[in-house]
Amino acid sequence: MSVASKRAAARRGRSRSRSRSRRPTRGPLARILPLGAALFVLSLGGGVALAHWHGTAKPVPGAADDTDRLIASPSVTPEASDPPRADRSIPEQGRTPPSPRPPVKVPASGPGTFTTAQASGRAAGSGPPRRYRVQVEDGIDISAKDAAAEIEQILAHPRGWAAHGRGSFRLVSGDDADFVIRIATPATADRLCRAQGLDTGGELNCETADGVVVNLRRWMLGSPTFTGSAAEYRHLIINHEVGHEIGNREHLGCSGPGRLAPVMMQQIKGLDGCRSNAWPYDQDGTYITGPTL
Template identity: 60%
Template sequence: MRAGRRGLQKKRRSGTRFVLPVLALVTVSLGAGATLAHLEGKAGEGTAAALGPRPTTAEPTPTRTRTPSPKPKPPPKPAPKKKPSPEPPRKKTTVPQSGAGTFTTARASGEPVGHSGVLRRYQVQVEDGVDLSARETAAEIQRILAHPRSWAAHGRGRFQLVSENADFVIRIATPDTADALCARQGLRTHGELNCETADGVVVNLKRWMLGSPTFAGAPAEYRHLIINHEVGHEIGIRSHMDCPGPGRLAPAMMQQIKGLNGCRSNAFPYDEEGSYITGPIVS
């Protein structure tokens, strides 16, 4: 019995010694697992923080890209203004002081202008050697006499341009020649004035081309005054007139080149309403 108990005790001891190491191993394993679990909780947080956020299964929020607003276009620059072309210098009109003393007659004729009164036929002559066409000058004089404010339009006569058999002659002459022709009638024109002669009218080339310093209009308008004044003498108006009052139109029969005396320069015998422009008789 003792031997059996001793053997049993040996067996029990032997079994106890086997169980204890196993329990110890299990205990160690469980302790280690708990410790590991504890470490994972702490270390996991640190690791997660170090590695960044864990991936999720949610769809990522799309990033909105802001398209920059287009910059407003600057207003178009105004086109540079073109500088006006400089006016060509005006050709200075030169008038010769003297000429050949001979004349060319315009080979031109026309229909009578005017509706009543005595018919007066006239020729136009231009001194030789001057830069003036006799034919073109004749056409201009014809237009002057046909003007609605001139003599013919108001029954003071009819006028017809002819090349021969004329009742009077209109001559365009250089200043020296004009002086010589006017002097035959006892008239002093001083190289500046026009005159009426026994056979017609002498027009100073200087006045025809340049006009008058006392006349407000252009030389082309002043030519109306020359013809209306001298032809006025031809139709019987022998006297000159003076200014009818300050600011009023000067009569065509006034020697306007000698001064206006307060009047406004005027080239026509009649005003725009058809009234005759008259003034005090002076000579």
Template identity: 55%
Template sequence: MKHRRRKHRRARRRRRVLVIPCLAILGVCLAGVFAVTRQDTPEPAVPAAHKSRPSPTTPASTPPQDSSPSTTPPSPRRSPSPPPAPRVPQHGAGTFTSAAGSSEAVGHGRTLRYVVQTEDGSELTAASVADEVERILADSRGWTRSGVAFRRVEGPPYDFRVRAATPDTADALCAAYGLDTQGELNCNVAQTVVVNIKRWILLSPQYEGRPADYHAMIINHEVGHFLGRGHRGCPGPGMPAPVMMQQIKGLHGCIANPWPYDDQGDLITGPPVPP
């Protein structure tokens, strides 16, 4: 009986010896598994939207703005000032200088010799006016179509002269033959075509911005008088005005025209106007 008890106790001791190391090994294994599990499981990430979302009361990218409307009126823009009108001397010295040199005859028929002069103190040069007169009288739409030729000369003998004069002098030259040019108009008296430099420089409303055409109208009108042509009226609304019409006084429905003839060589005319 005693022998069985001792044998039993020895068996229990052996089982305890075996169980303790196994428990220790099992504990080490469980600890390792737990450690690996903690290392391999990432920490949940905070959503990016949550990290960058600004405070709803103080926006990060928009500065506070004053919601009250501006009461300051915009500054008015100034319109550009028109350029000043060219200066036109009212009177000059009363003496004249002739353009130097001469030109070839232009046109066919009887040759008319002419001189171009400008008043001293008028601020126009005789050469510049002579260039314009030569251009006008040589044009195929001009008076050469009537069977005459023109040649500019420097001095006598000549058939007529073109004088560019200040308003006061132009009035005096025209008034000597009973014409009232009112400080504005041009005239032809005897052998002289008188050009008022006021209109030559400032033009007329009918030819605004067209100095070459206005100069042609003046020269052709007054040379036409020298050739014996009288005043004409408007032939009809929308038609070109005859160069012998007093266009500076109004077009009366016609279209401004500086030439005696059209491109086909036909005379542009209208009803005669009583003197």
């Protein structure tokens, strides 16, 4: 090899050495950058795919409107329902149920003196005039005025005696009364009725020489054989006893099973198949009668 060839080969060797010495060494950052670029490309592709999926979905009718309303309206948190309470389904231990009303107490006896209702009313009905006075035994929890007002309404009832020409009844407070209606304790009622030869046994009412005696027990409690309240039974008491006053002296019996009992029947002693009834006439104005006893 010539000298010139050796020199040229030496220059090429030095050039390759300088090229190798000038090539930079790849550090950590150089290795991370390609990986980040790859991730960026992948995310870009996923975004394109997601955009493509939203673009092809069919819109739901009204969905935008509903969304607008939800945004515009304040959020409402539903109220939480009350947790079940133990006392709604399981009675509390130791709770005492409400006690029933105490039974009405009727005094067995009284002083035997009476208070007259200081009241007067208009005549009710047609027929012979009948003036009556109302008295209540002293010491009992009944107002003579209230009792007189109740009796006045009973005698003026459309199914009563006055409405069918059997008497024109008028409440008075003086001595000019044709008859007296007295409400008395059982002992006093027995005494007044016994004077007429009648045994009422602490339970019954009676007619006396000057009027009617009403047993306080029947006035306040009614009768166990009567279907109805004590107030309804008071209608029967007055209509039955006043019926005697206007001339119906005899008692009547039941006219047949299921029929209304006559007001002149002693319904306290049993109904014999009839239905309880407190009025002399039915709703059609027909007198309710039965066999004479």
